[in-house]
Amino acid sequence: MLIREAAADDWPRIWPFWHRIVAAGETYTWDPGTSEEAARALWMAPGKRVYVAEDATGAVVGSAYVTPNYGGPAARVAGAGFMVDPDRAGLGIGRALAEHILAAAKADGYRGMVFNAVVETNPAVKLWTALGFTVLGTVPDAYEHPRHGWVGLHIMYKAL
Numbered sequence: 001m002l003i004r005e006a007a008a009d010d011w012p013r014i015w016p017f018w019h020r021i022v023a024a025g026e027t028y029t030w031d032p033g034t035s036e037e038a039a040r041a042l043w044m045a046p047g048k049r050v051y052v053a054e055d056a057t058g059a060v061v062g063s064a065y066v067t068p069n070y071g072g073p074a075a076r077v078a079g080a081g082f083m084v085d086p087d088r089a090g091l092g093i094g095r096a097l098a099e100h101i102l103a104a105a106k107a108d109g110y111r112g113m114v115f116n117a118v119v120e121t122n123p124a125v126k127l128w129t130a131l132g133f134t135v136l137g138t139v140p141d142a143y144e145h146p147r148h149g150w151v152g153l154h155i156m157y158k159a160l
Contacts, residue, residue, distance in 0.1 A: 001093065003100045006050040006063065011040050013060035014052065017085040018043060025146045027122045029153070043081070049108075051100060053084075053093050061088045064097040066105045069114050078110040078160075082124070094124065098131055106160040118154040119143050125154065133158040 006014070018039055025032040030042065043065065044050055053062035062084040069079030080101050084093045105113055113133075118125060120138060129135075133156040141150040 001056075001061075001096060002054045003051055003096060004054070006044070006052045008044070010050075010052050010060060010063075011044055014043065014063045014083075015039065017087075018063070018083055020086060021083050027119050027124070029117045029119075029143065049104065051097065051104075053097055055088075061085045061091075062093045062097050064101050066101050066108070066110075066113075068110075069116070076109060076111045078105040078108075078113040079116065080105070080113060094127055095131075098127060102131065102158070102160065110160055112157060112159045115154070115156040117143075118156050119145065120152040120154050121145060121148050125156075128156055128158075131158065 015036055019036070022028050022030050022034055022039070023032045034042070043063070048065040048067040050065040051063065052060045055061050064080060064082040066078050066080045068075040069077045082094060082097055084097070102113065115128070115133070118128065136155045136157050138152040138154050140152045142153040143151050145151045
């Protein structure tokens, strides 16, 4: 698997799984009806370093970004987003992207990484914990999950 910085022309290969994941309404706090134009603006926004994971055939199977989570004097705390094609789940793509993003963020001078709203039922919570993130707190009953009803949103952090 190759992980590289995304180019503008990668978006059409990211959009199908981005849309599928967000439309499912199980792991992201973005509106499940987000249009492609709005999704591109969210994911590929200026100031974000966006990456893609390609399999041996060159297919884009995942994407991630790193960006300052805050501004001004707190701009050395990173935020990030990760998506893996659901058809490729369980193959280690998410872990590889996470390890890559954590290393890139540290190399860029970030001192830590925070996730502001991790749906507590998201299977990725196990990965983040394994990679050293801690749950700083949970906003109870903050997310209306389509299968589990009202669940909490974790705030997770890792020093870099």
